[in-house]
Amino acid sequence: KKELLWASRFNEPFDEGALKFSSSVHVDGKLFREDIQGSIAHATMLGEEGIITREDARQITTGLNEIEKEIESGTLVPQWEDEDIHTVIENRLKEKIGAVAGKLHSGRSRNDQVATDTRLYMRAKVNELHTSLTGLMETLVERADTYQSSIIFGYTHLQRAQPISAGHYYLAYFNMFRRDRQRLSDLMQRVNISPLGAAAFAGSTLPLNAERSAELLGFNSIFSNSIDAVSDRDILIEFISACSIIMMHLSRFCEDIILWSSYEFGYLEISDAFSTGSSIMPQKKNADIAELIRGKTGRVYGDLMAMLTIMKGLPLSYNRDMQEDKQPLFDSAETAISSVTLFNRMLQHTRLKEDRLKELTAKDLSLATEIAEYLVKKDIPFRDAHRITGRIVSWSIEHSTPLPDIPLDTYKGFSEVFDEGIYLALTPEASINSKKSHGSCSFESVERQIEEARELLG
Numbered sequence: 001k002k003e004l005l006w007a008s009r010f011n012e013p014f015d016e017g018a019l020k021f022s023s024s025v026h027v028d029g030k031l032f033r034e035d036i037q038g039s040i041a042h043a044t045m046l047g048e049e050g051i052i053t054r055e056d057a058r059q060i061t062t063g064l065n066e067i068e069k070e071i072e073s074g075t076l077v078p079q080w081e082d083e084d085i086h087t088v089i090e091n092r093l094k095e096k097i098g099a100v101a102g103k104l105h106s107g108r109s110r111n112d113q114v115a116t117d118t119r120l121y122m123r124a125k126v127n128e129l130h131t132s133l134t135g136l137m138e139t140l141v142e143r144a145d146t147y148q149s150s151i152i153f154g155y156t157h158l159q160r161a162q163p164i165s166a167g168h169y170y171l172a173y174f175n176m177f178r179r180d181r182q183r184l185s186d187l188m189q190r191v192n193i194s195p196l197g198a199a200a201f202a203g204s205t206l207p208l209n210a211e212r213s214a215e216l217l218g219f220n221s222i223f224s225n226s227i228d229a230v231s232d233r234d235i236l237i238e239f240i241s242a243c244s245i246i247m248m249h250l251s252r253f254c255e256d257i258i259l260w261s262s263y264e265f266g267y268l269e270i271s272d273a274f275s276t277g278s279s280i281m282p283q284k285k286n287a288d289i290a291e292l293i294r295g296k297t298g299r300v301y302g303d304l305m306a307m308l309t310i311m312k313g314l315p316l317s318y319n320r321d322m323q324e325d326k327q328p329l330f331d332s333a334e335t336a337i338s339s340v341t342l343f344n345r346m347l348q349h350t351r352l353k354e355d356r357l358k359e360l361t362a363k364d365l366s367l368a369t370e371i372a373e374y375l376v377k378k379d380i381p382f383r384d385a386h387r388i389t390g391r392i393v394s395w396s397i398e399h400s401t402p403l404p405d406i407p408l409d410t411y412k413g414f415s416e417v418f419d420e421g422i423y424l425a426l427t428p429e430a431s432i433n434s435k436k437s438h439g440s441c442s443f444e445s446v447e448r449q450i451e452e453a454r455e456l457l458g
């Protein structure tokens with residue numbers, strides 16, 4: 001039987017089923033490095049402040065460093081009987097250095113310990129996610145550059161709306177992921193605060209130096225209120241919500257990729273390296289990676305809902321419910337990082353079928369807005385121009401004649417202001433280039449956007 005950290009006041013042993021149920025080693029075992037790092041900082045501070053001797057602090061630190069190697073190499077396998085990773089490490093330390101190990105927990109509770117570990121984990125993951133988003137943003141600028149003069153349909157309601165530069169499309173996503181990255185930088189300010197030194201929730205009678213342990217752990221600042229330090233998980237909710245928004249953006253992007261790679265659209269081709277086939281239909285080429293990312297989005301949303309629900313209605317301060325925070329945290333962090341990373345690679349191995357897009361956009365009804373704006377330039381009120389163009393569209397469909405092929409006489413029948421100039425307006429290139437407004441899809445605007453994006457990425 002392993003020794004539990006809290007059992008001395010009990011006369012009966014903890015029920016085995018209850019222990020198995022409450023053990024979190026299988027989840028928080030992942031935090032062993034953070035836990036050891038936090039403990040070393042705490043022990044160092046205790047030694048410096050004379051709360052324990054420097055020799056004790058040295059022994060504790062040496063022992064902890066060895067334990068880290070033992071877990072890394074697999075010589076020490078955390079067991080569920082130890083309740084949580086904090087206990088695994090403390091029990092092992094006791095085996096190694098004896099009673100001195102018991103001094104490590106001076107002025108510390110597992111409540112501020114676990115909050116510290118979680119923040120250290122989050123800090124690393126926020127940075128990783130930030131870096132992977134930067135990689136994706138770089139790919140998007142590259143693609144915008146490569147495909148800036150390629151023309152694709154812009155859609156609203158999944159109906160062809162107006163032709164646009166493909167670069168403009170990629171830059172739209174660039175901006176979304178840019179905001180996602182900003183969200184991470186912003187929440188990092190709140191993640192990077194040390195809760196160590198809050199003890200169980202009320203502080204300690206020992207002269208702890210929370211500033212010092214925070215400094216050793218590279219935190220920017222320390223908690224202001226010891227209850228708050230151990231009992232909120234709002235930054236975790238913020239992080240999972242940032243992950244959810246990232247996943248939502250990826251999922252929409254995936255949806256376009258899945259549709260566009262279908263035979264019916266045929267706008268793009270994902271390379272074989274990122275496609276799957278069928279075990280029965282030999283011709284199949286499926287966009288499984290995009291579908292998986294779209295699917296995993298649902299899981300991350302679930303993590304967010306789980307966390308919000310776990311915290312709802314918890315009385316202050318610490319409650320054991322909060323142990324359930326790690327699974328959603330780890331899951332959403334890892335899912336978001338791997339999704340961004342893999343999506344980025346898949347995107348790099350996806351090409352637009354420019355010839356087909358050129359053919360499809362050349363004479364499409366999506367040029368109709370050009371006719372309306374042509375009429376506006378001839379001083380026709382836009383509402384009238386819209387009505388006239390609508391009739392032309394209907395004529396075009398009825399006579400199976402694309403807009404650029406309608407004879408001038410017919411155009412004149414709809415309005416006497418039409419002249420040869422209408423045919424110059426009725427190409428996708430002209431449509432795109434004639435856009436004058438800020439941040440539009442014109443080739444010039446796209447070029448400017450690419451420059452700005454490059455500047456931003458440095």
Ligand code: ARG
Pocket residue numbers: 024028083084110111114318320322323
């Ligand atoms: N395993 C616990 C957790 O992850 C550690 C804190 C335990 N504290 C307590 N008061 N039981 O939340």
